[in-house]
Structure formats: C-alpha cells, structure tokens
Amino acid sequence: MGVFPFFLRLWPPGIPAEFSISGTRPARFSLVWPNGSGTSSKEDKVHTYPECIPCILRASLTAGRLSGKGEEELWSALQEAAQVCAAWEREKPPIALGAEVAAVLKRKLGQGDPFWKAKKEGNAAVLRLYPALKERVRSSEDPLFEALRLSAAGNALDLGVHPEVHAEEALSLALRQPLGRWDYELFQKHLKEAESVLYLADNAGEIVVDRILIEELLALGKRVTLAVRGGPILNDVTLADLAEVGIPREVEIISTGSDLPGVFLPLSSADFLARFHRAELILSKGMGNFEGLHGERGPIFFLFQAKCYPVAQEAGVKVGSLVLLGPRG
Amino acid sequence: MGVFPFFLRLWPPGIPAEFSISGTRPARFSLVWPNGSGTSSKEDKVHTYPECIPCILRASLTAGRLSGKGEEELWSALQEAAQVCAAWEREKPPIALGAEVAAVLKRKLGQGDPFWKAKKEGNAAVLRLYPALKERVRSSEDPLFEALRLSAAGNALDLGVHPEVHAEEALSLALRQPLGRWDYELFQKHLKEAESVLYLADNAGEIVVDRILIEELLALGKRVTLAVRGGPILNDVTLADLAEVGIPREVEIISTGSDLPGVFLPLSSADFLARFHRAELILSKGMGNFEGLHGERGPIFFLFQAKCYPVAQEAGVKVGSLVLLGPRG
Numbered sequence: 001m002g003v004f005p006f007f008l009r010l011w012p013p014g015i016p017a018e019f020s021i022s023g024t025r026p027a028r029f030s031l032v033w034p035n036g037s038g039t040s041s042k043e044d045k046v047h048t049y050p051e052c053i054p055c056i057l058r059a060s061l062t063a064g065r066l067s068g069k070g071e072e073e074l075w076s077a078l079q080e081a082a083q084v085c086a087a088w089e090r091e092k093p094p095i096a097l098g099a100e101v102a103a104v105l106k107r108k109l110g111q112g113d114p115f116w117k118a119k120k121e122g123n124a125a126v127l128r129l130y131p132a133l134k135e136r137v138r139s140s141e142d143p144l145f146e147a148l149r150l151s152a153a154g155n156a157l158d159l160g161v162h163p164e165v166h167a168e169e170a171l172s173l174a175l176r177q178p179l180g181r182w183d184y185e186l187f188q189k190h191l192k193e194a195e196s197v198l199y200l201a202d203n204a205g206e207i208v209v210d211r212i213l214i215e216e217l218l219a220l221g222k223r224v225t226l227a228v229r230g231g232p233i234l235n236d237v238t239l240a241d242l243a244e245v246g247i248p249r250e251v252e253i254i255s256t257g258s259d260l261p262g263v264f265l266p267l268s269s270a271d272f273l274a275r276f277h278r279a280e281l282i283l284s285k286g287m288g289n290f291e292g293l294h295g296e297r298g299p300i301f302f303l304f305q306a307k308c309y310p311v312a313q314e315a316g317v318k319v320g321s322l323v324l325l326g327p328r329g
Numbered sequence: 330m331g332v333f334p335f336f337l338r339l340w341p342p343g344i345p346a347e348f349s350i351s352g353t354r355p356a357r358f359s360l361v362w363p364n365g366s367g368t369s370s371k372e373d374k375v376h377t378y379p380e381c382i383p384c385i386l387r388a389s390l391t392a393g394r395l396s397g398k399g400e401e402e403l404w405s406a407l408q409e410a411a412q413v414c415a416a417w418e419r420e421k422p423p424i425a426l427g428a429e430v431a432a433v434l435k436r437k438l439g440q441g442d443p444f445w446k447a448k449k450e451g452n453a454a455v456l457r458l459y460p461a462l463k464e465r466v467r468s469s470e471d472p473l474f475e476a477l478r479l480s481a482a483g484n485a486l487d488l489g490v491h492p493e494v495h496a497e498e499a500l501s502l503a504l505r506q507p508l509g510r511w512d513y514e515l516f517q518k519h520l521k522e523a524e525s526v527l528y529l530a531d532n533a534g535e536i537v538v539d540r541i542l543i544e545e546l547l548a549l550g551k552r553v554t555l556a557v558r559g560g561p562i563l564n565d566v567t568l569a570d571l572a573e574v575g576i577p578r579e580v581e582i583i584s585t586g587s588d589l590p591g592v593f594l595p596l597s598s599a600d601f602l603a604r605f606h607r608a609e610l611i612l613s614k615g616m617g618n619f620e621g622l623h624g625e626r627g628p629i630f631f632l633f634q635a636k637c638y639p640v641a642q643e644a645g646v647k648v649g650s651l652v653l654l655g656p657r658g
Contacts, residue, residue: 050400050407054387057411061379071379075419078379082386083415086408 044295045093049310052094053085056101063105063234066114077108094310095262095291102233102260113232115204119241122157122205125167127244130208133171137212144191144220145184147213148303149175152322154209155202155286155305158235167205174305180312180321187301187326194280194299196223200256200263202286202304204237207245210285218248225252225279227272231259236288262288265296287311290325301326373624374422378639381423382414385430392434392563395443406437423639424591424620431562431589442561444533448570451486451534454496456573459537462500466541473520473549474513476542477632478504481651483538484531484615484634487564496534503634509641509650516630516655523609523628525552529585529592531615531633533566536574539614547577554581554608556601560588565617591617594625616640619654630655 060081064074081101088097133150140146153174157167191197197217201207210226217224226247229236239255247253257269263284265273276282282300284293290302294314302325306312312319389410393403410430417426462479469475482503486496520526526546530536539555546553555576558565568584576582586598592613594602605611611629613622619631623643631654635641641648 050390050393050403053407053411054383054390057386058383061383064379074379078382079415079417082382082411086412086415088408090404 044314046095046291046294046310046314048088048090048092048094048097049313051309052097053088055308056094056098057081057085059234060101060105063114064109066118067109067112068114069109073109077105080104080108093264093291095260095264095288099260099264099267113240115232115235119204119235119237122167122203122235123208123241123245126154126157126171126205126208127246129168129171130212130246133209134212134215137216144188144216147216148184148187148324149179149322151206151209151213151285152303152305152324153177154206155303156307157205157209158203158307171209174322177305177320177322178318180306180317180323181315182322182324183301183326184324187324190281190299190301190326191217191220191222194222196225196280198275198279198282199224199226200282200284200286200289200293201226201228201237202288204235204241206285207237207242207247211245211247213283214251215248218250223252224250225254225275227254227256227263227275229259229261230255230257230269233259233261236261260288260292262286262290262292264292290315297327299327373643375424375620375623375639375643377417377419377421377423377426378642380638381426382417384637385423385427386410386414388563389430389434392443393438395447396438396441397443398438402438406434409433409437422593422620424589424593424617428589428593428596442569444561444564448533448564448566451496451532451564452537452570452574455483455486455500455534455537456575458497458500459541459575462538463541463544466545473517473545476545477513477516477653478508478651480535480538480542480614481632481634481653482506483535484632485636486534486538487532487636500538503651506634506649506651507647509635509646509652510644511651511653512630512655513653516653519610519628519630519655520546520549520551523551525554525609527604527608527611528553528555529611529613529615529618529622530555530557530566531617533564533570535614536566536571536576540574540576542612543580544577547579552581553579554583554604556583556585556592556604558588558590559584559586559598562588562590565590589617589621591615591619591621593621619644626656628656 057078061078064077081104084100084104085097137143137146137150153171156170156174199210199214201210214224214226228242229238232238239253242253254272254275256263257272258264258267260267280299282298284290284300284302286304287307290304290311293300294302302323304323306315306317306319306321306323309319312321315323315325317323386407390407393406410433413429413433414426466472466475466479482500485499485503528539528543530539543553543555557571558567561567568582571582583601583604585592586601587593587596589596609628611627613619613629613631615633616636619633619640622629623631631652633652635644635646635648635650635652638648641650644652644654646652
C-alpha cells in the first residue's frame with residue numbers, strides 16, 4: 001500500500017441556489033440535468049469518465065477539509081456525494097456532476113469560500129514571478145505564441161488539485177510539456193479578424209499569467225472582456241480575488257453568472273449568455289471551461305493543460321500536454 | 330482546475346468467496362462486519378476516514394484500467410463501488426470497506442491479477458538495487474536499525490497507488506523522511522527474547538528490502554516465517570510473485586489465507602490465525618497490515634511509511650513519516 005503523485009482532475013463545489021437563465025430553461029436548477037439543451041449540440045460533449053468519480057470526491061474532501069468542519073459532517077457530506085456519483089448517468093458532463101456534488105457540499109458544509117486564503121497566496125506567488133515572465137514573453141521571437149504557451153502552462157497552477165502547488169516549479173514543469181495540439185495559425189487568423197476577445201478565466205494564480213496574454217491582446221489593439229466565476233468554487237478566480245492581480249483598467253470584467261468551476265451554458269446567466277453568443281472570439285482557459293463548452297458551436301479556442309485522462313482523451317492528446325484547440329472546419 | 334501529486338491511500342480488490350475461520354465466527358463472510366469480534370479489542374481500531382472513500386475508488390479504477398475491461402463495465406463497477414461507500418459505516422475499518430468494494434470489482438471485472446506484470450517489474454527493479462542496499466546495511470554502524478529503516482522506506486514502493494513508481498527515487502525519497510515513531514529499543518528487547526519472528530509481507534518490490542531485514546534476523550539466529558497474501562490484490566505480494574526474489578531457503582513461507590491488502594483477523598484462515606496467535610514476535614509490514622491489525626493484542630511491531638492522512642492520524646505521526654510502532658504498556 002502506498003502514497004504518491006498521480007494525476008487527478010479536481011472539481012468544484014458551489015452552485016447558486018437560484019439564478020436567472022434565459023429562454024425556456026427553468027429559473028431554478030432542479031438538480032435534474034436538462035436533456036438536449038437548446039443551446040448545445042450534443043456532439044463532442046465531454047461525458048463523465050470513471051476517473052471523474054474519485055476525482056470529484058477527492059476534491060470535495062479537499063474543500064471540506066479547508067472548510068474546517070468536523071469529521072462527522074465531512075463523512076456525511078462525502079457519503080451523500082458518493083451517493084450522487086453512484087446514481088449518475090455517464091452521458092452527462094462531469095461538470096454537471098460537479099454541480100450536483102457541490103450543491104450537496106454547500107448544504108452540508110456551508111456557503112463559505114474555503115480556498116480564499118490559498119487563492120490570495122497563489123496570486124501573490126505568481127505576481128512575484130510576473131516581471132520575469134513578462135520579460136520572457138517580451139524578449140521572445142513571437143510574443144503572442146509565447147504568451148499563449150505560458151498561459152496554457154499557467155493552467156498547472158491548480159491549488160484545488162494539489163494543495164501545495166509551488167508556482168515556480170509547477171510553471172517550469174508545465175512549460176517543459178509538449179504542445180499536444182496547437183492551432184496557432186488558426187488562432188492568428190481569427191484574432192486578425194476580431195476587434196474584441198471574450199476571455200474566460202479559470203484559476204487564481206493562473207490569472208496572473210492570463211494577465212500577460214491579455215496585455216499582448218491589448219497591445220495588438222483588441223478589446224478584451226474577462227469573465228470570472230460568479231461565486232467561489234475551488235481556487236477558481238472570482239471578482240473578489242482580482243484586487244491585487246493588476247488586470248489592466250481597459251479590460252471589462254464580467255461574471256459567468258454561476259459558481260461552477262467552468263462555463264456551462266445551461267447554468268450560465270442570461271447576461272453572460274448574451275455576451276457569449278455575440279462574442280467575435282472566445283479564449284477559454286482551463287479544463288473546467290473545456291469540459292463545459294467543448295462541443296458548443298462558435299469561435300471558441302480552448303487553452304489549457306490536459307491534466308487528467310478524461311480531458312486528454314476528449315482533446316485527443318497525451319496527459320500533460322499543452323493545448324490550443326480551435327473550432328473545426 | 331488541475332493536476333498533480335497528492336497523497337492517497339491505495340486499496341484492495343479481492344475477497345475470497347469462501348474461507349474458514351476459527352472459533353465462533355461464521356465460515357462465510359457475509360459482507361456484514363461482525364461487531365465486537367472475539368479476537369479483537371475494539372480500542373485503537375482504524376476506522377474509515379472520509380479520505381478512504383476517494384482513495385478506495387481511485388484504487389478500484391487503477392485495478393479496473395489494468396484489467397483491460399471496457400468503459401461501460403468500468404463505469405458500472407465504479408458506480409456500484411460508490412454505492413458501497415455511500416452506505417458504509419465509518420466505525421468499521423477501511424480494510425473491510427476495501428473488502429466489500431473488492432468483492433464488487435471481482436464480480437464485475439473478473440478474477441484476474443491485473444497487477445501481475447507491474448509486480449514482476451517491481452521485483453526486478455528493486456533486485457537491481459539489492460547489492461547496493463545490502464552493502465548499505467552491512468556497512469552501517471547498526472545493521473539491524475538500518476535494515477528496519479530501509480524496510481520501512483521500502484513501503485513507499487507501492488505500484489497500486491502510483492502506477493509509475495521509480496524504485497530508486499521512491500526509496501531515496503522515503504529514506505529522507507523522518508522517523509515519526511521508532512520503538513527501536515523496545516523492538517530489540519522483544520527480539521532478544523524471541524526465537525522466531527512472524528513477518529507479515531506487504532507489496533511486491535518492497536519484498537526485496539524485506540529480504541534484507543529478514544537476512545539480518547536470520548543472522549541474529551532467529552527463525553523467520555514469512556506470511557504473504559493468499560491471493561492477488563493490488564501489487565501486494567503473493568506466493569506466485571516470490572519466485573525471483575531470493576528469499577533465503579530457511580524462511581518458511583505461509584499464506585494469510587485471504588486476498589485482502591492487509592491481515593485482518595476476522596477474514597484470515599484458521600491456519601493463519603493459529604500461527605498468528607502463537608507467534609513470539611510479529612513484524613507487520615505496511616499500511617494495510619497496520620489498518621487491519623492495529624488494536625490487536627500481542628507482540629506486534631508495525632513497520633511502515635505513513636503515506637496517508639488516516640494512517641498518519643492513527644499512528645500519531647506526520648504524513649510521510651517512517652514508523653516502527655511496538656506494543657504498549
């Protein structure tokens with residue numbers, strides 16, 4: 001029996017008790033997955049893998065431990081979460097399983113933000129690296145390419161998955177990973193034709209390397225809108241976490257309208273959906289956003305590190321790869 | 330969302346369909362935990378922690394992937410395993426949860442030994458290190474102490490937990506861990522008074538460093554009986570895995586009579602129980618045996634690395650520590 005490193009996919013807790021969504025969908029999330037959502041083509045949707053079950057439960061535990069709750073409450077929450085997993089239909093996306101488990105945890109363990117301190121520390125740690133990283137991009141042959149690659153590598157900064165991520169080591173390791181699929185020319189083509197970019201953020205810490213990519217986009221004369229999570233979930237970045245990150249003033253900041261750990265249109269706010277559907281170009285950071293949005297039509301580029309088997313499978317790359325995945329056809 | 334290392338406790342699959350046990354206990358394991366077993370004091374028993382749930386499920390998945398079964402069978406097995414976790418009573422030991430989940434996996438995924446190849450490779454890898462390790466012990470100031478420490482560090486060689494354990498690195502890392510509790514003088518005292526030692530083995534690979542400790546015990550004039558698992562479970566060592574390990578001929582090899590990943594008296598064979606209860610000194614290797622035997626009366630010394638939070642808590646040490654834990658009082 002033993003210890004040690006292994007790849008896992010972290011997950012969420014936290015789904016809003018109530019939120020508004022547009023169209024014919026219900027105004028309250030019933031914990032019943034809507035089959036055949038109006039906005040989604042079902043092709044290429046990430047389904048739930050066996051790996052997602054222990055991963056989501058492990059992440060629940062991380063959040064539960066950070067919440068400071070007692071053993072009995074934690075045990076009870078984990079058991080109810082396991083029950084949800086036991087009854088889950090694997091055709092549904094793992095992010096929806098995360099949403100259901102998150103609802104259980106919120107009810108059992110309360111509404112707080114257990115990752116608050118870790119996010120603050122994560123941001124501070126990457127901010128210390130900012131000058132060197134900025135210089136790395138600035139002095140590279142192709143600053144846009146390098147900013148994209150750095151931003152993908154920044155997806156390794158996932159405090160939820162590994163409670164002791166050392167920013168410098170994690171970034172350095174991720175930058176040594178291969179480019180598993182890298183639709184750079186396609187991205188350049190789309191970017192050239194777009195006046196604005198909708199940038200979907202992922203984690204705290206990582207947001208500092210996103211800042212460098214955003215600064216490159218601004219330097220290329222693009223307007224940038226940055227969408228952060230609508231509420232605390234793991235170490236995902238929210239409005240409250242942005243204070244010291246130094247996002248340029250000209251960037252408009254909006255909320256996805258949900259506290260899922262990835263944009264997932266059936267659970268996004270009407271405001272966000274409107275922005276999403278009229279975006280000229282969407283840059284979607286991280287595995288959570290990929291899980292939620294893969295298969296959606298539109299000018300979406302996914303930028304992430306494929307850190308778990310399910311996501312690597314869906315992206316058609318090896319685990320660990322850096323990915324820039326553009327729209328097909 | 331992200332990847333990466335984190336501590337987890339691996340678990341089992343495989344419970345014998347039928348087995349004999351002595352005394353008043355039932356001859357068939359009913360998958361109902363017997364409250365207040367005749368042989369056990371309930372004090373100090375390791376109960377199931379929230380951590381055990383994702384860990385057992387993750388281990389199920391590792392075994393399931395190695396079994397080569399399809400996605401649907403794996404998914405179905407994981408869901409049923411999650412169902413078992415959801416209904417589990419935490420007062421029971423995690424090894425009993427492992428037993429129930431193992432029964433599910435065997436029924437769903439078949440009876441094979443998915444870790445067979447990994448065990449063979451693990452043994453070969455540590456055998457290549459044997460000359461250097463043997464020399465390390467031989468040339469040390471206190472060979473018994475060093476052999477015990479090396480054997481505890483060998484508990485890091487857990488292919489079930491991390492599918493790509495590199496023997497040399499894992500051993501080297503484990504040897505840098507602190508001695509969390511190390512009842513060495515007490516062990517020396519017990520050893521002096523004993524003519525024979527019952528050595529409870531744990532994993533393949535690790536068994537090669539156990540061999541070095543066993544050789545030290547033989548050199549001190551002790552008779553040694555080595556107990557291996559009664560059937561394949563994770564990368565735990567069985568009779569079938571011993572062929573090339575070079576266990577000295579004078580060592581008697583017996584079976585625990587069960588394919589649990591740890592000795593657990595309520596599920597051990599009558600033969601093993603008889604040997605266990607008349608042993609002068611028992612050296613119990615690994616976390617699984619600690620889980621199953623902690624709290625049992627008798628001249629037991631537990632030797633392991635505390636690789637997960639639950640076991641570290643029960644042993645009163647920090648995660649990662651090397652432990653030699655003797656009987657109290």
